[in-house]
Amino acid sequence: MWLKRLLLCICSALKLTVPSHTIHGIAGQPLHLPVDYNFNATASEIQIIWLFERPQSNPKYLLGSVNQTVVPDLEYQHKFTLIPPNASLMISPLHISDEGNYIVKVNVRGNGTIAASQKIQVAVDVPVTKPIVHTEPSSGVVEYVGNITLKCTVGKGTRVVYQWMKNGKPLHDSPNYTFSSNNATLLIVPVAKEDIGNYSCLVSNPVSAMESEIIAPTIYYGPYGLRVKSDKGLNIGAVFTVDMGEVILFDCSADSNPPNTYSWSQRADNTTHVIKYGPHLEVVSDKVAQKTIDYMCRAFNNVTGKRDETHFTVVVTSVGLEKLAQKGKSLSSLAVITGISLFLILAMAFLFIWKRYQPHKDQGLITGRHRHFQVMLMKET
Ligand SMILES: *[C@@H]1O[C@H](CO)[C@@H](O)[C@H](O)[C@H]1NC(C)=O
Ligand SMILES: *[C@@H]1O[C@H](CO)[C@@H](O)[C@H](O)[C@H]1NC(C)=O
Ligand SMILES: *[C@@H]1O[C@H](CO)[C@@H](O)[C@H](O)[C@H]1NC(C)=O
Ligand SMILES: *[C@@H]1O[C@H](CO)[C@@H](O)[C@H](O)[C@H]1NC(C)=O
Ligand SMILES: *[C@@H]1O[C@H](CO)[C@@H](O)[C@H](O)[C@H]1NC(C)=O
Ligand SMILES: *[C@@H]1O[C@H](CO)[C@@H](O)[C@H](O)[C@H]1NC(C)=O
Ligand SMILES: *[C@@H]1O[C@H](CO)[C@@H](O)[C@H](O)[C@H]1NC(C)=O
């Protein structure tokens, strides 16, 4: 009981604090282990002791002080600095082998002796250097055929953590990605067009971070989304209507890497023949004998070996004639409708009269279909 009270009293009488119990140091640079203490008793002597301990080894005495007098271990006297009454320890220069636990103990003698101690874990790291990314293959890969391996190597650095970035963002997990156990290597299989992007490797450790130059792997794909556009002329679906005498320019395009080679074919008299190579085709309609010509644009990617083709029809119309013809057509159809309507009205009137004069036979409703049937019959007779 009294011991407990005494311990409490000691704790409250001498307070030894460290801002952090874990400190990351950089190899080759000085490291400061800050320690603060205060007490509210009158002290006749203040003692500060620093010890160093590595896992599975005995603690080593580094240095100590009584009042203003520092007593270093002669072996380390140039490495550690203590300026009492400040209990902070300076390590300079920090070496990888300085990694371990540093224990500070402060004893204050006054009306009895009060003591306190703290432990600081020091990790020492070598900063990472700028990583380099190697791509395999270095040339380029065909979509869904090849695979890409990205290897990140870093010259210097301890406890390196690798992170792959795509277009500046951390790479999301995908079934198509395989990482090595430490993430230094990224394998993409199968490779797809979606894998095109700016890749980089971000390496880091507790004391530093560095990003590689951007790598943009070459991925061959396509052709995709083949389509034909014209500079003018009406088009509905794959049918382009063009006025006689007009010059119409067609443009064939498809997404592909490397760029496609394009060929244009014309179908005439049951045979198809290539009329032009390249993405553009000019059709001068007045030179065309027929009114309707079938064309085809074919895109070919000579690396992926894939091709796509699209068919379209050019209808050449003579403006005046066509409009007249259309007018005539609409006129005749109007006449037909009027004729039929007139005939139906007459037929129904006749039917009505006939029904009236029929002596009470079939008083029920006549459905539309029946009526139609009867009308048809009459039409025939
Ligand atoms: C010392 O500090 C503790 C708590 O901080 C307090 O309880 C105690 O009264 C103080 N003693 C003196 C002599 O100030
Ligand atoms: C330490 O300093 C205190 C006063 O600051 C003094 O009374 C005491 O004698 C000193 N002790 C030693 C060992 O120098
Ligand atoms: C102890 O010394 C360090 C510099 O070595 C300083 O930053 C710190 O403020 C000092 N602490 C006290 C309590 O004076
Ligand atoms: C020293 O301790 C005694 C008993 O432990 C106490 O009576 C006395 O007040 C203390 N003196 C100081 C200065 O703390
Ligand atoms: C990746 O491609 C290489 C040849 O380009 C091949 O030897 C290897 O087996 C492929 N790896 C996988 C996982 O497909
Ligand atoms: C990749 O980087 C290049 C310049 O280095 C930039 O022009 C391009 O837009 C970037 N691509 C993406 C998808 O961010
Ligand atoms: C992974 O590959 C499959 C084809 O095997 C593809 O459909 C899918 O889009 C790819 N996923 C990503 C995220 O690239």
Ligand SMILES: *[C@@H]1O[C@H](CO)[C@@H](O)[C@H](O)[C@H]1NC(C)=O
């Ligand atoms: C590798 O990266 C993944 C996320 O991309 C992460 O979850 C994993 O912890 C990393 N592994 C290592 C050893 O860094």
Ligand SMILES: *[C@@H]1O[C@H](CO)[C@@H](O)[C@H](O)[C@H]1NC(C)=O
């Ligand atoms: C068109 O070709 C088909 C077979 O390719 C053939 O059967 C047909 O007779 C040909 N028609 C004309 C008009 O040449």
Ligand SMILES: *[C@@H]1O[C@H](CO)[C@@H](O)[C@H](O)[C@H]1NC(C)=O
């Ligand atoms: C493949 O097509 C590209 C682009 O059209 C062209 O530059 C290249 O010469 C072609 N390669 C071969 C082997 O035909």
